[in-house]
Amino acid sequence: MNGFTTLSASNVLGYEDAKSTAEFLLSRTDHRPTIGVICGSGLGGMVKLLTDTDSFEFRDIPNFATSTVVGHAGKLVFGSLQDKSVVLMQGRVHMYEGHSARKVAFPVRVFKLLGVKTLIVTNAAGAINRTYNVGDLMVICDHINLVGLAGLNPLVGVNDSRFGTRFPPMSTAYDKGLRSLGLKLASELGMKEFVREGVYSFQSGPMFETVGECRLLNVLGADVTGMSTVPEVLVARHCGIRVFGVSLVTNRCVMELDSDEVPNHEEVLMMGEKRSADMQRLISEFVGKIVD
Ligand SMILES: O=P(O)(O)O[C@@H]1C[C@H](O)[C@@H](CO)O1
């Protein structure tokens, strides 16, 4: 099944599949995580923060897709962070790798059945907002789901009410309390200068945007643009998991036709590496302060 499967054929990877994957994992680890973390491009170094780990390759987990992108290790790691039990995806899969939105977001349904109550999603993104700088972190307050508005989203298909309601609201997708906590911590950690709050726009990729597309996204009110995160957030909100999202600005989107700048994945990974310490500090402190 790929990203362009018809709506009627999209009911695979349902509750029973998530349950059997969760049972597979729970029988192989003693961790009982209430916090899930998904690491974006170049941000998987966060795994080093965890102690007492149990690690699984995506390819060895039933129903998981395998990551094919450099900078996404493709491991699911259980461990302790700030005395809390956490499950962390070191990398993710994307729709542009040939997967449906449902397949991409499936791990979040597994998280739900593992007992996760709070999801932290991170990603690398390009800046549309001209006041943003490369290296900025952006707490996500809202998203524009270009792919989903066209009908390609993980909640299409028969609704399974064991996960959630048929028509989930998304106006409150990014939890207000968690956003305030994230911004407060960023301030306390001396990161105020490079931490923003803004809107993430999702397109399928794998192409970086044209100049015209970037200009369009600017008019739409996007602050950054990326190729992930939103399917995971939709599934999390559908099943009642709270969401905190952070984008790392790895490049400025090109808005002038005569520009010499050309976005590329190497630059994205390099910036991930450069800012990884700050991202890790913020997420680690954040996890320590989460109240279930
Ligand atoms: O998984 P994320 O959203 O961090 O990855 C971004 C989008 C593309 O996969 C890649 C482009 O460099 O980085």
Ligand SMILES: Nc1nc2[nH]cnc2c(=O)[nH]1
């Ligand atoms: N769509 C998109 N994704 C990104 N991920 C990192 N940078 C970019 C970008 O400029 N555009």
